[in-house]
Amino acid sequence: MVLVWLIVVLMAGGLLAWMSNTLHRDLPRWIALVTMIVGLLLTVMLWWQYRASAFTVGADGWLETYSVSWIPEFGISFSLALDGLSLLMLMLSFFLGAMAVLISWNEIKDRVGFFHFNLLWVLAGICGVFLTMDLFLLYFFWEVMIIPMYFLIGIWGHENRRYAAYKFFIYTQASGLLMLLSILALYFVHGSATGQYTYDYRLLLGTNMDPDTSRWIMLGFMVAFAVKLPVVPLHTWLPDAHSQAPTAGSLILAGLLLKTGAYGILRFVIPLFPAASHELAPWMMALGVLGILYGAILAFAQTDLKRLVAYTSVSHMGFVMLGAFSFNELALQGVVMQMITHGISTGALFLIAGILSDRIHTRDIERMGGFWNSMPRLGGISLVFVMASLGLPGLGNFVAEFLTLIGAWQAHRLLTVLGAIGVVGATIYSLRIMQRVFYGAQPLHQSYQLPDLSLREKLIMIPMVVLIIVLGIMPQYALDTSRAAVVAILKGDRAIDHDAPTATIKQGGTHD
Amino acid sequence: MTRADFLHVVPLFILTSASILILFSIAVKRNHKVIYVITTVSLLADLFFVLNVSAKTTNWIEPLFVFDGFGTFNVALILAIALAVTMLSYAYFEQREERKEEYYILLILATLGSIVLVISKHFVSVFLGLEILSVSLYSMIAYLRKRERSDEAGIKYLILAAFSSAFLLFGMALVYTVVGAMEFGAIAQYLSNHPVMPLMLLMGIGMMIVGIGFKLGVVPFHMWTADVYEGAPAPVTAFIATVSKGGMVALLVRFFTQVNGHHESILTIFTVVAIASMFTGNFLALQQTNVKRILAYSSISHIGYLLVAFLAGGSLGIEAVSFYLVAYFITTTSAFGIVAGLSDKDRDAERIEDYRGLFWKRPWTAAIFTTMLLSLAGIPLTAGFIGKFYILAAGVSTHHWLLVVMLVLNSAIGLYYYIKLIAVMFERQAEPASDTSTELHPYFYAVSGITMTALTLTLLWMGIYPHGMISFIRTFIASY
Numbered sequence: 001m002v003l004v005w006l007i008v009v010l011m012a013g014g015l016l017a018w019m020s021n022t023l024h025r026d027l028p029r030w031i032a033l034v035t036m037i038v039g040l041l042l043t044v045m046l047w048w049q050y051r052a053s054a055f056t057v058g059a060d061g062w063l064e065t066y067s068v069s070w071i072p073e074f075g076i077s078f079s080l081a082l083d084g085l086s087l088l089m090l091m092l093s094f095f096l097g098a099m100a101v102l103i104s105w106n107e108i109k110d111r112v113g114f115f116h117f118n119l120l121w122v123l124a125g126i127c128g129v130f131l132t133m134d135l136f137l138l139y140f141f142w143e144v145m146i147i148p149m150y151f152l153i154g155i156w157g158h159e160n161r162r163y164a165a166y167k168f169f170i171y172t173q174a175s176g177l178l179m180l181l182s183i184l185a186l187y188f189v190h191g192s193a194t195g196q197y198t199y200d201y202r203l204l205l206g207t208n209m210d211p212d213t214s215r216w217i218m219l220g221f222m223v224a225f226a227v228k229l230p231v232v233p234l235h236t237w238l239p240d241a242h243s244q245a246p247t248a249g250s251l252i253l254a255g256l257l258l259k260t261g262a263y264g265i266l267r268f269v270i271p272l273f274p275a276a277s278h279e280l281a282p283w284m285m286a287l288g289v290l291g292i293l294y295g296a297i298l299a300f301a302q303t304d305l306k307r308l309v310a311y312t313s314v315s316h317m318g319f320v321m322l323g324a325f326s327f328n329e330l331a332l333q334g335v336v337m338q339m340i341t342h343g344i345s346t347g348a349l350f351l352i353a354g355i356l357s358d359r360i361h362t363r364d365i366e367r368m369g370g371f372w373n374s375m376p377r378l379g380g381i382s383l384v385f386v387m388a389s390l391g392l393p394g395l396g397n398f399v400a401e402f403l404t405l406i407g408a409w410q411a412h413r414l415l416t417v418l419g420a421i422g423v424v425g426a427t428i429y430s431l432r433i434m435q436r437v438f439y440g441a442q443p444l445h446q447s448y449q450l451p452d453l454s455l456r457e458k459l460i461m462i463p464m465v466v467l468i469i470v471l472g473i474m475p476q477y478a479l480d481t482s483r484a485a486v487v488a489i490l491k492g493d494r495a496i497d498h499d500a501p502t503a504t505i506k507q508g509g510t511h512d
Numbered sequence: 513m514t515r516a517d518f519l520h521v522v523p524l525f526i527l528t529s530a531s532i533l534i535l536f537s538i539a540v541k542r543n544h545k546v547i548y549v550i551t552t553v554s555l556l557a558d559l560f561f562v563l564n565v566s567a568k569t570t571n572w573i574e575p576l577f578v579f580d581g582f583g584t585f586n587v588a589l590i591l592a593i594a595l596a597v598t599m600l601s602y603a604y605f606e607q608r609e610e611r612k613e614e615y616y617i618l619l620i621l622a623t624l625g626s627i628v629l630v631i632s633k634h635f636v637s638v639f640l641g642l643e644i645l646s647v648s649l650y651s652m653i654a655y656l657r658k659r660e661r662s663d664e665a666g667i668k669y670l671i672l673a674a675f676s677s678a679f680l681l682f683g684m685a686l687v688y689t690v691v692g693a694m695e696f697g698a699i700a701q702y703l704s705n706h707p708v709m710p711l712m713l714l715m716g717i718g719m720m721i722v723g724i725g726f727k728l729g730v731v732p733f734h735m736w737t738a739d740v741y742e743g744a745p746a747p748v749t750a751f752i753a754t755v756s757k758g759g760m761v762a763l764l765v766r767f768f769t770q771v772n773g774h775h776e777s778i779l780t781i782f783t784v785v786a787i788a789s790m791f792t793g794n795f796l797a798l799q800q801t802n803v804k805r806i807l808a809y810s811s812i813s814h815i816g817y818l819l820v821a822f823l824a825g826g827s828l829g830i831e832a833v834s835f836y837l838v839a840y841f842i843t844t845t846s847a848f849g850i851v852a853g854l855s856d857k858d859r860d861a862e863r864i865e866d867y868r869g870l871f872w873k874r875p876w877t878a879a880i881f882t883t884m885l886l887s888l889a890g891i892p893l894t895a896g897f898i899g900k901f902y903i904l905a906a907g908v909s910t911h912h913w914l915l916v917v918m919l920v921l922n923s924a925i926g927l928y929y930y931i932k933l934i935a936v937m938f939e940r941q942a943e944p945a946s947d948t949s950t951e952l953h954p955y956f957y958a959v960s961g962i963t964m965t966a967l968t969l970t971l972l973w974m975g976i977y978p979h980g981m982i983s984f985i986r987t988f989i990a991s992y
Contacts, residue, residue: 073982074905110940111872136901143892150931155938162935169931174924180901181920184908 014120021113032116040094055084075198085485100248118148164244171237175227182220218273228261242310247354255347281325288321296425323404331407341396345388370442374450390430396471530554576637585988586630603957622648626759635694665743680723686716731788741808750848789816790922824906832902839895895974
């Protein structure tokens with residue numbers, strides 16, 4: 001039941017924030033902030049509660065489940081479940097959500113209520129994706145997070161926001177429709193094989209298909225997740241969307257929306273289609289490596305700070321593809337770590353870009369330089385995240401990339417070597433950020449008023465710094481949380497036996 | 513005629529007597545409000561009668577009519593939408609100076625024609641229903657005589673509808689020559705006895721498809737759609753897009769299911785027509801700057817989507833058609849309702865400019881229009897999504913891969929223009945529009961507001977909790 005509450009709190013908070021706008025200008029901000037903190041506390045409490053049992057409860061390892069019949073005609077249920085992996089992602093969501101509310105405090109000045117409504121509903125969609133156990137519901141939440149995001153970019157974005165918003169919407173929606181086709185195909189394949197028409201993930205696991213069908217259906221899912229992740233030929237929406245979105249939007253995009261793609265691969269593609277995934281694994285890993293290198297090269301060529309960070313995301317997310325299709329525990333744990341640490345470090349870089357453009361009203365790094373003198377605190381914090389982004393030991397990203405590479409080495413050596421070269425690329429583009437923005441001389445013709453971080457900004461940046469260091473020094477907390485879930489993904493043993501009576505899951509109607 | 517027979521035709525009697533009553537009432541005194549109330553009450557009474565009193569069993573009135581679950585469902589649907597159109601018409605025509613009262617007679621007669629279509633099982637009743645519908649529509653489209661566009665649209669529709677009727681009649685004649693009967697059942701029997709269709713029969717059915725295609729506005733018979741949608745008064749456009757097309761879809765489903773006409777060549781024709789309609793509709797809609805034309809072309813592609821479910825066939829296909837029709841009717845009616853609500857007496861709110869920044873000026877109107885556009889685009893939480901999902905399910909279950917992939921592709925193309933409209937409504941307006949002379953000054957009427965709210969809530973209810981509507985449809989289809 002607590003799972004439903006997590007989503008209901010966000011949706012209700014969103015509506016409340018929207019309506020409260022008429023009462024007071026700042027009320028939506030407080031409502032949104034309280035909502036995020038409540039969510040964060042709930043998830044941390046869950047984490048604390050299940051820490052003792054090492055995040056393994058029950059036979060199939062779900063910590064919490066909830067299921068109620070929704071559209072019985074089609075065998076659709078409103079069914080949620082939580083395991084260590086989803087718990088980590090939820091904590092990340094609420095944490096970054098709170099940061100997003102704080103960073104918008106001064107940036108968003110008009111239509112505050114509607115802004116926070118959209119922000120909270122995006123998060124509701126994202127949390128739904130992290131929790132859903134029903135494929136129809138997956139598609140449903142997949143869409144729920146797109147529309148508010150479209151508004152966030154399209155209304156509060158920067159100069160080229162309309163174009164970016166269209167592009168984002170059409171890419172994600174079109175790929176989502178292909179996923180819907182795949183979901184339907186899986187539904188009918190499973191139904192005609194077993195006579196049980198259902199969208200329930202746990203029942204669909206282990207569906208018998210001939211390899212050809214399986215490959216096509218898997219590719220349908222994969223397209224949707226690859227667009228979100230993004231995987232290189234499908235990434236072109238991302239630099240536009242990231243650079244045009246308001247700061248909070250970029251934070252949510254980079255920190256959470258991309259993670260739904262990674263989560264989808266781990267949760268749905270690999271367990272539902274193990275054979276097809278193994279068969280296509282070298283291709284997928286190659287695409288990942290392509291993304292790592294291509295993203296790094298393009299990141300180096302950017303002059304728009306937010307665009308630069310956006311391309312680093314493309315590069316970092318390549319590691320997810322590389323690791324996820326290596327099929328060993330080390331690599332998958334690395335992927336999970338990458339999802340979290342990338343969310344924090346790249347999110348923080350977007351926040352820094354936002355804080356800078358708040359002061360100098362440009363994102364062009366040609367017009368920056370020498371900011372360390374006037375903003376030493378921001379400089380220091382930026383240094384931490386730049387180092388995190390290039391994979392400095394002691395910070396979270398190092399653990400993630402190291403684990404991924406070790407795991408991938410066992411699966412494919414050549415690709416791992418190429419992927420490791422990407423880390424060198426990361427060093428180059430990351431140091432360039434530091435060099436261009438904070439060192440060197442301030443451009444002569446520019447005279448900026450540069451106050452250092454305000455209390456609110458410190459309140460945002462310091463927890464993120466702490467978190468990235470904790471994850472770097474003591475990654476075991478996170479790794480322990482996700483371990484049981486990752487092992488279950490690899491073993492693929494969560495399928496509910498078809499003959500066993502399933503009390504909570506309604507049998508769907510049969511149509512032929 | 514037995515008592516049971518009589519009970520079944522009472523819905524038709526109610527409509528005919530309502531139109532006569534209005535005629536007399538106008539002769540006594542012209543009063544818009546009175547006429548409006550008569551129309552509303554008779555449609556409501558009719559709807560109530562159909563839903564509650566009509567027997568739930570299948571009944572025939574030989575040789576013309578059949579009263580089965582599918583028919584009753586469609587009759588109820590048509591009445592409900594006609595009611596919604598009536599509600600929206602009051603505000604629209606009240607602001608205009610033309611004589612408004614006769615409009616309601618035509619509206620009721622057109623509804624009657626459409627109802628006759630969905631319950632007929634004989635060529636004669638099909639043609640009668642079609643003509644009652646078309647003739648009323650000619651004058652409804654050209655009702656605002658002082659507008660050039662309206663006249664042009666009326667004449668265009670007149671010529672093309674007459675043409676299509678001629679095709680339909682000739683097709684029926686050819687079928688009759690071969691089969692020797694005009695009843696669907698007899699044709700079905702003939703077809704089952706003759707596995708190879710004679711050329712003449714095939715030609716007859718082909719010509720009938722031309723006639724039906726004109727009415728549905730599918731490619732390549734779609735040319736009239738945009739002009740007529742643009743020229744007709746907004747409530748009439750809503751009526752054409754829903755009641756007129758819906759009656760034809762129901763007839764199509766009944767005819768081809770009953771005569772088992774899923775013949776190879778006919779299926780190919782419909783597949784081509786469906787795919788061409790989806791693409792043409794969407795691509796042309798992309799290039800429009802007039803909201804009514806955008807909706808016109810989008811309706812072409814939506815009929816294409818509907819044909820996918822029709823081609824999938826089976827009980828799932830019919831359910832999908834029914835659900836999609838309901839969703840599409842509500843969406844289209846409300847979308848044109850918004851257009852009507854924003855129009856003033858000089859012109860209809862049809863330019864994209866009229867919608868710029870609407871969300872910040874009239875948040876509720878814009879929210880409703882956004883919901884409708886999202887439903888047309890098939891986004892979750894709206895009925896349009898469940899409808900599209902239903903059609904995809906029907907298509908996938910019968911392995912119509914080409915069609916479903918085309919549908920998905922077109923949904924993606926269609927997104928662009930729906931989103932464009934939404935984006936315009938949400939656009940920030942820096943300063944008040946400089947040119948106030950082109951701004952519209954519509955009046956707000958509570959009836960329209962209530963109708964729109966009711967339609968929107970139904971749409972959301974169907975999208976969030978489709979179980980209710982699905983089981984409602986199933987109870988009707990079960991007796992089919």
